[in-house]
Amino acid sequence: MKGTIKMSIGERIKQRRKKLNLSVDDIAYKLGKNRATVYRYESNDIENLPITVLEPLAKILETTPTYLLGLENAKNQIVEINPSNDEMNLIKSYRLLDSNDKYKVDNYIRDLSNNIKYINNNYNKSSNLGKAAHNDFSDNEEQQKLMKEDLDEL
Structure with missing residues (x-):
């Protein structure tokens, strides 16, 4: 695609966090990590997130691991809810x-x-x-x- 800039994992994390009006401390608390670790995720100091972090992080950010990894576009996300x-x-x-x-x-x-x-x-x-x-x-x-x-x- 002409003119498209691909965002990094860290940029996607930061973008979702800001869109949801969550602080770094909110994310850190929910993940059970310290704020420095979350800042390192957002600044791409830690690029290869283990699945044990990626899945709960995606849930907190109300998205999918594949979106955070850049494998799907945010507008293609479809969440089907079938309440019991x-x-x-x-x-x-x-x-x-x-x-x-x-x-x-x-x-x-x-x-x-x-x-x-x-x-x-x-x-x-x-x-x-x-x-x-x-x-x-x-x-x-x-x-x-x-x-x-x-x-x-x-």
Whole structure:
């Protein structure tokens, strides 16, 4: 293409971050990295991002790893959303709330979703193994029942 300048990975990261009005500190916190590392991503000091960073970073930036790598154009991104019945019920309930309560729900969801376990796509059943293995001395019967279910799933 005549006159087209290809952006680097770092430039794409910075562009998406700014478009979403996120600070470097926001990205660093959500990734579980320090701000200097995020600046190094944006300045291309670190060009070969491991997939364990690339996937959660793309999720935070509401894009895809292939876009960040320059393998697809941002305008070609199509996100298909097929909410479950539970999600639809939550949406219906949310719509019944006044603006003050919606604000509370939004903040609560934002706080929960900033937890690294929700950002990292690699969070799976193997992370439950550590929980079950380290909590087997609980006095709470309900907790013991949940831990046994976790172990049975593994």
